[in-house]
Amino acid sequence: xxxxxxxxxxxxxxxxxxxxxxxxxxxxxxxxxxxxxxxxxxxxxxxxxxxxxxxxxxxxxxxxxxxxxxxxxxxxxxxxxxxxxxxxxxxxxxxxxxxxxxxxxxxxxxxxxx
Amino acid sequence: xxxxxxxxxxxxxxxxxxxxxxxxxxxxxxxxxxxxxxxxxxxxxxxxxxxxxxxxxxxxxxxxxxxxxxxxxxxxxxxxxxxxxxxxxxxxxxxxxxxxxxxxxxxxxxxxx
Numbered sequence: 767x768x769x770x771x772x773x774x775x776x777x778x779x780x781x782x783x784x785x786x787x788x789x790x791x792x793x794x795x796x797x798x799x800x801x802x803x804x805x806x807x808x809x810x811x812x813x814x815x816x817x818x819x820x821x822x823x824x825x826x827x828x829x830x831x832x833x834x835x836x837x838x839x840x841x842x843x844x845x846x847x848x849x850x851x852x853x854x855x856x857x858x859x860x861x862x863x864x865x866x867x868x869x870x871x872x873x874x875x876x877x878x879x880x
Numbered sequence: 881x882x883x884x885x886x887x888x889x890x891x892x893x894x895x896x897x898x899x900x901x902x903x904x905x906x907x908x909x910x911x912x913x914x915x916x917x918x919x920x921x922x923x924x925x926x927x928x929x930x931x932x933x934x935x936x937x938x939x940x941x942x943x944x945x946x947x948x949x950x951x952x953x954x955x956x957x958x959x960x961x962x963x964x965x966x967x968x969x970x971x972x973x974x975x976x977x978x979x980x981x982x983x984x985x986x987x988x989x990x991x992x993x
Contacts, residue, residue, distance in 0.1 A: 808969060808983035856923055871923035
């Protein structure tokens with residue numbers, strides 16, 4: 767089974783803090799994604815990575831950066847957390863093959879910025 | 881642009897009732913369509929998908945048919961259970977790229993005994 771893990775289920779930070787959210791997948795997938803989930807808005811793509819050290823902006827990258835130093839790990843960084851970044855953050859890893867193209871999601875990190 | 885619209889929730893049903901959750905999309909081209917489910921406290925799981933017009937995806941008693949003429953992908957189940965209570969997301973993506981998923985807002989389903 768594909769397993770995607772996220773470092774924390776719940777996190778509380780203060781405005782202005784630097785925040786790191788970690789995501790690890792154990793299936794050697796090349797593509798990984800970070801989304802945020804907000805009520806009434808569904809999931810929105812923040813950043814994705816198509817290989818080690820490669821990244822692309824998604825639909826809402828402002829206020830975020832990412833790091834992919836190893837294939838299995840994709841980190842989301844909030845350089846200076848703000849209250850409007852309070853949200854649920856979901857990481858996904860993409861499995862591709864001859865008959866499959868599926869994203870697998872981690873359990874999510876609920877971040878509260880005070 | 882590309883977008884997905886789902887019926888607003890919450891949807892509240894009694895056990896064994898028939899379920900329909902509407903999903904329509906706007907897309908340039910011919911996307912693949914997906915339904916994901918999020919159970920309480922968990923991440924999203926792929927429920928079913930369809931990759932071309934008239935395809936029917938099915939899983940765990942749920943079905944959805946890719947209707948190009950009405951740009952729809954409605955989710956149905958003949959008899960829901962309490963364990964089906966979750967949030968359901970409709971999504972689309974285009975093959976050949978990085979499979980960027982575009983999600984609808986989600987529909988919460990609550991099933992009561």
